[in-house]
Amino acid sequence: MKLSICLVLVFLAFGNNFAQQIPLPAEKNKFARVTSYQELTDFILQLDKSSDLLTVETIGQSVLGRNLYALKFSASEFGKDKSKLKVLFLAQQHGNEQSGKEGALLLAQDLLKPENKYLFDKIDFAIIPQMNPDGSETNTRRNGNNADLNRNHLILSEHETRALHLFFDKYLFEVTMDVHEYSPYSDEWKKYGYRKNSMETLGITTNPNVSEKIRGLSKEKVFPYWLNYLNDNNFSSFVYCPGGPPEVDYFRHSTFDINDGRQSFGIQNTLSFIQEGMNGSDNYLENLKLRSEGQFTGMRGILEFVYHNKKEIQKLVLSERKLLVKGKADSQVSIQSEHVANGEKLRLPLYSYSTKKDTVVVVNDYRPVVKSMFDVLKPKGYLIPKQMKELVEWAGLHAFATAEFKDLKDVKIEQYFISAIDSIDFERDIIINPKVETMEIQGGISASEYLYIPTAQPKGNLLVLALEPKSELGLVTYKQYAHLLKIGELYPVLRVMKK
């Protein structure tokens, strides 16, 4: 009798979640293989049924027709309560980076535990555990169109990235994180005798046009918290730092390009991160359980941070986004930048192949700062010729706010003339660098032939980086848009400037 009362009390205290803890597909076979698309689908639909906290939304389909799922956790109606901080994580854009997906599923399972319910007093949280189901099924990096999804966030030519950005635009998440794996096992590093050995690494936004205050918060507060959180849970952790080996290649904090999952949200003044866990050598199943738990722990750490700092984050992101919406028409946008040194030395934790022990190597050629090399004045807006269907379609994919253009007295319209095309080094790639001459169009334009996109909107800086012909991150650097630049001709997109 007493025992049964006790059991009833336990059931009342923990509710449905406790009674229906659903095992992870990979757990069932002790992580001897990865979770398949079908198993993932079954698992998250089961989770969905088991809890009122969770709603599963199909946000789109992959190139080969597989569903892309977002798991939305909310104590009320997702996205409706303005006091809640909206947080989005995504995993496995690269199909051969399996631990991101498994870690995301571990997180989903964990968040339904009654002891974690407190998070949703302050947070509406969404996670997309599998951005690239087609690549996952064949354990390949690219999607079903042989495209690298994490270089596709500007041109949005792929189903998967389009679905993601539509989902982001719907809720305007204040915090995002993109989860990947890095490989430390190259021949160059083997020859050097060491390799990187941190279980988890974290990258923050580095594009110089992302709000300085947001970059500051990421570096000064979020990163140290995340580092300690992992160390407290016995996972080695470090800053995400591609490059090397020392003396062969310089070290930097990843790319500042806005075509990836981190900077494409960051450029909209989102508090945005990339987490890179260590992958499993040539065998992608090696240490899969540990790797998945590392990814899970890093994600859990970020959630814990944002829970405890919700007010500060919300206030900061809202005010920095307001600046974008105001447009600050006279502000400068950096369209060419470089990774530069600042005198700091990098103390890099490495694993020694000869002693089989961890050690620390001091790196001299460390370039942690992204410095602008070329700025443009941000125009009031851009005019896209309606006859250029590819540009009009691209503008539609980003759902830019457009406006009616009136050839007003207080504006002037500028057009670039392409006088030559040189080249420039961009993160060790040689890319085009056009020479341009700016000309003012006299006598106005035929407004009905153009689509007008003002820069006073959340994607204002993205717009400038995409449409300036000298932007090293611009549309013209993609083969689909290379035809916009021709030597001796006018660039078709016009700038509307304050007089």
Ligand SMILES: [Zn+2]
């Ligand atoms: Zn990746």
